Amino acid sequence: MPKDWSGSGVDLHLDPDTAGGRRTGLERALRAAIRTGRLAPGDTVPSTRALAAQLRLSRGTVTAAYDQLAAEGYLTTVPGSGTRVAETAQPAPTGPPSPPGTGEPVHDLLPGRPDLSAFPARAWLRSTRRVLAAAPPEAYALGDPRGRPELRAALAGYLGRARGVHADPDRIVITSGYAQSLGLLAEVLAGSGTTAIAMEEPGHPFHREVVRRHCLKIVPLPVDDLGARAGPLGRAGAAVLTPAHQYPTGATLHPDRRRALTARARATGATIIEDDYDGEFRYDRHPVGALQGTAPGHVVYAGTASKTLAPALRLAWLVLPAHLVEPVAEAKRLADAHTQSLGQLVLADLIGTHAYDRHVRASRLRYRRRRDLLAGTLRDRVPHVRVQGIAAGLHALVLLPDGGPGEAAILERAATRGLALMPLRDHWQNPSGRPQGFVIGYSTPLAAAYRPALDALCSVL
C-alpha cells in the first residue's frame, strides 16, 4: 500500500549533504531514499511546502529538485493528486560480492612476469614528460588503427637490429598485448576461411582459450628437443610457434625445422604466427634471429613489452605480411579504434633514447644470474629433477623423475609453504600419460624474495 507523505517531510529523515549545493544535495538524498526503498513506487512525496519548511530550504529549491527527479524518471506528477514516486523506480539489486581476497602466496614462482621491482619508472616518467611537452593536439585525437607512426618507426629499427625482423613501419600494427594480437589474427584468419590452427603441444593454455573464442579448431603441433614439428602444419591454415624459446619446454627451434616450417607455409599458403615473447633474453649465445626474417611474406612476427617492461602496460606489436595488414588493422579498428597513444609515444621515446636497450641489457644480466642460481641450486640440492631447455627467457621447465612424487603431491606440499607453482599438466590439451613437472618463473619474485623462494622450491621438490 503506497504511503502518503504529502503533508510531512519529517518522517522521511532526508538528510541532504549540501556540500555540492542545496538542490543537488536534496536530489541526491531523494534518489537514495527511492533506491533504498524508503520511498516506494507509488508513494506520494512530501509537498514542496512541507519539505521546504522541514529542511529549511526555499520552496523553489525543492520544486527544482522535484522537477529534476521527474525529468530523470524517479518521480511522476499526476495533476490534482500531487507528486509520486514512479512505479518503475525500484531499489537497485545488490551486486555480487567481490571475489574473495585470495591470500597472496608467500613465494611466487609462477611464470609470465618479469621482475616488476625493476620497472624503469624514472625513465618512463622522463619520457612521459618529454612526450607531453612535445605532443601536438593531434596526438590526443583518434588516429591510425595501426598505432602511432613514431612507435612503428622506432620498432621497425629496433626489431631489425635486435631480432633480425624484416620490419616496415607500414606493416606494423600496435596492439594492447599479445592476447589481443592473437585474437585479432584468429578473427581475421577465421573470417578468411581458416578453420583450424596448429598450436604447440605443450603450449600456453590461455592462448588456446583466445583462439577457441574465435571458433577455430586447434591441431596439436608436437614439440620435442628440436622444437615444434612441421608435419601438422599441412592440416591447418595457420600455426602459432615460439621459435626462439618454446613455451613451456624451453627448446629452441632447430634450423632444419625452421626451414621445414617456412617451406611448408610457402607450399600450402599457411600463415605462421611467431610468438617472440622473450626473444631478447638469451644467455648462452647471441639470440637466434626471428623466423620472420627468413620468410616475411608468410610469417607474422608478434612481440610484446610485457616481458621487457611490464605486462600492465598492455603494449604489443605485430609485423605482418602485406596481405594481412589491412584486415588486421580493420579488426583492430572495430575492436577498440587503436591502442592508447600516450603509452605508445612513451615507448617510442624509450626506444629512441636507447633507455629501452639499456633496460633490456640490465634485465638480461639479472635474469641470467637468476637462472644460473636456479640451475645450480637444483643440481646441488634436488639432483633428481632435471632443468630442461636452453639458457634463455624468464622461465625454466623442471621435470620430475618417474616414480617419485608427482605434480599433485608437490602442489599440496607447496600450498602448505605458501609457494605458488605452475604445473606442466595445464599446458597439455590431453595431460594423461605426459611427463610431469613445473614451469618455474624465476623472474617473478622481487629481488629480495628470490632466494627464499628457491629454498621453498627445493624443500617441496
Add this chain to the structure above:
Amino acid sequence: MPKDWSGSGVDLHLDPDTAGGRRTGLERALRAAIRTGRLAPGDTVPSTRALAAQLRLSRGTVTAAYDQLAAEGYLTTVPGSGTRVAETAQPAPTGPPSPPGTGEPVHDLLPGRPDLSAFPARAWLRSTRRVLAAAPPEAYALGDPRGRPELRAALAGYLGRARGVHADPDRIVITSGYAQSLGLLAEVLAGSGTTAIAMEEPGHPFHREVVRRHCLKIVPLPVDDLGARAGPLGRAGAAVLTPAHQYPTGATLHPDRRRALTARARATGATIIEDDYDGEFRYDRHPVGALQGTAPGHVVYAGTASKTLAPALRLAWLVLPAHLVEPVAEAKRLADAHTQSLGQLVLADLIGTHAYDRHVRASRLRYRRRRDLLAGTLRDRVPHVRVQGIAAGLHALVLLPDGGPGEAAILERAATRGLALMPLRDHWQNPSGRPQGFVIGYSTPLAAAYRPALDALCSVL
C-alpha cells in the same frame, strides 16, 4: 642458376655497419643481401677465409656470423660443398604503400572530438609522477580484468555524484574506449542468445558496424523530439540509447519515454545500454541524471574519457547489472586481459584530486560559449537553417531547409574551402527521403581556429 661466391667476397659489396659490433654488423649485412636478392637461394656464399680477408675481419667473426645465419635458417651448410643460401630464404615482398597523405582540412567541424589544445597535460603529468612514485610492483603486473580498484572506486563516487549513477565498484568494468565497451556487450549478448539489438535511428554509423561484427541484427529505434520511442524494444533483446543527448539529433529523452523504456526492459528482460558519451556537458540547466539510476538492474551505464579528456587515451567504463559483470569481465579478459594500468591510475588520481572536475567545469564553460556563438552566428547570417536539439554536448545538428541546396551540393562547396563537415545522411540506416543537414562538432577546432571555421561554414551554407 645459383652463383658461386665461394672464392670471393669482393663482388658482394657487403658493407657491414659495425656500430653494434663487427659480427652483428656482418650478420645484418648478410641478411640484407639475402632479402634483397643479391644473395639468391642456392648461391654458395664466400668462404670464411675470403670474406674475412676482404672485410678485414677475423675468420672467427665470419664463422660465427655464418653459424648464426644458419641457426636462423638463412644459410645451409652442405658438407663438402660449402655454405649456401637456403632455398627457402626468399626476398621479402614489398608491403602496400602507406595510405596517401590525405591533406588535412583547413577547417574541421567533424563531430566527436573535444578541443584537444585544452588537454590538461600538466595535470596529467603531475598525476603520472604521483602514480609512478607510489605504485607498488603489483601495479605493473596483470590484474583484475575489470580494471584497477583505485579507478573503479573513484568512478563509483564520481558517477554517483555527477551523473546520478548507482555505481558499485564491483560492478564497474574499465574498457579501452566506448567501441570496446559496446563490442564486449554485443559479444556477451550474442553469446547468451540475443539475436537483435535496437539502435537509435538516426545514430552513430560506427557503432552499428561494431554491433554487426558480432552478428547481431539491428532494429531501428526511431527518434523524434522526445528522444527514442520505446516500441521496438519489445522486438529486440537489447537497446542502445543516448538518453542525455541523443546522437546526432540532440534531443533529450523525455521523462515519459524514460519510464516507458525502463518499464519495457523490466517486463521483457531486455537490456538497455545507456551511452552517456557527453552527459557532463549540459548548458541550459543541471544535467539530467543517468537513466541507469532509475533501473540499475536493467540498464548498463557506459561512460568514457574521450569527450572529457581525449579520445586517444582509450579509457571508458561500464556500470553493469549484477548478472552481466562476470560475462563481460570474462570477455574483456579474453580480448586483452585488461585495460592498461598506468592510464587508469592516473585518471583515478585526477578524479581523486578533483583535477578532473575542474577540467570538466572549465570545458563546459568553453563549449557553452562555442555553442552560443554557433547558434548566434547561424541565426544572424544563415537564418534559413535550423539548429536542432538541446543546449548540450559537443555537437549540434544543423538542418537544411527543403528546396534549398542539399548535403551533396554543400559538401562540394565545403571541399573547395577546405572545410570538413559530417552530413546527416551517414547516420541513417536508410537515408532516402530523410531530412538533410550536418552534424557540427563545435568542439573540434582548436581555440584560435573556431571563428574562421564558423565563417567558412556560413559561407557554404
